[in-house]
Amino acid sequence: DIQLTQSPSSLSASVGDRVTITCQASQGIYNFLAWYQQKPGKAPKLLLYSASKLESGVPSRFSGSGSGTDYTLTISSLQPEDFATYYCQHYSSPPITFGQGTRLEIK
Amino acid sequence: EVQLVESGGGLVQPGGSLRLSCAASGFTFSDYNMNWVRQAPGKGLEWVSFINSGRRIIHYADSVKGRFTISRDNAQNSLYLQMNSLSDEDTAVYYCARSFGIAVGGPADYWGQGTLVAVSS
Numbered sequence: 716d717i718q719l720t721q722s723p724s725s726l727s728a729s730v731g732d733r734v735t736i737t738c739q740a741s742q743g744i745y746n747f748l749a750w751y752q753q754k755p756g757k758a759p760k761l762l763l764y765s766a767s768k769l770e771s772g773v774p775s776r777f778s779g780s781g782s783g784t785d786y787t788l789t790i791s792s793l794q795p796e797d798f799a800t801y802y803c804q805h806y807s808s809p810p811i812t813f814g815q816g817t818r819l820e821i822k
Numbered sequence: 823e824v825q826l827v828e829s830g831g832g833l834v835q836p837g838g839s840l841r842l843s844c845a846a847s848g849f850t851f852s853d854y855n856m857n858w859v860r861q862a863p864g865k866g867l868e869w870v871s872f873i874n875s876g877r878r879i880i881h882y883a884d885s886v887k888g889r890f891t892i893s894r895d896n897a898q899n900s901l902y903l904q905m906n907s908l909s910d911e912d913t914a915v916y917y918c919a920r921s922f923g924i925a926v927g928g929p930a931d932y933w934g935q936g937t938l939v940a941v942s943s
Contacts, residue, residue, distance in 0.1 A: 716884075747925055749928050749929035749930070758917055758933035758934065758936060759859075759867065761931050764929035765929075770929075770931065804928055804929070806925045806926065806927040807925070809881040809926045809927060810881065810882075810883050811881075811926065811928060812869065816866045
């Protein structure tokens with residue numbers, strides 16, 4: 716099974732900051748990687764897929780990059796509504812797995 | 823508008839069974855692959871199962887294999903999860919999620935609001 720390791724597990728930042736979250740796979744996943752945002756009590760929301768493709772309606776301050784085993788999610792300028800938990804997910808082959816999550820908090 | 827509405831959750835004793843349903847609307851259900859994803863209280867997301875649009879491709883997480891059965895009725899626009907031999911480790915909010923593309927399991931662009939399954943004596 717492919718394991719995904721996200722870092723950091725938690726992050727404190729301020730409005731306007733640029734933040735980066737990383738997701739490392741235990742083996743190559745050929746860009747079959749998605750990023751989700753989840754707010755308390757709500758279902759996850761798809762942000763990016765295929766490592767770097769922005770889902771429709773998602774603000775352009777969100778971007779993704781990476782290849783092979785190493786991927787990143789970048790938020791260029793944090794907005795108040797961005798404080799949430801972020802998960803990466805691979806879908807290169809079953810079983811599908813998620814990273815453990817990164818909790819983004821207001822500093 | 824795409825909508826996914828789960829139902830069937832509740833309190834069940836260890837060893838018991840439960841059947842979850844997910845009613846889909848606002849899109850052509852038979853064109854899309856579907857998934858169940860769960861989240862234990864205060865924990866992260868865990869993919870549970872996948873079924874493709876034509877019902878021919880099915881996958882399960884190792885943690886539920888042999889106990890859970892995913893199915894769908896394209897005529898009724900519904901997805902199901904039959905859960906047997908439940909243990910307290912199955913306590914979670916269960917989400918149904920629509921995925922697109924040919925790859926198993928994702929990406930999931932629409933999610934239901936979730937239904938809580940609590941396993942306790």
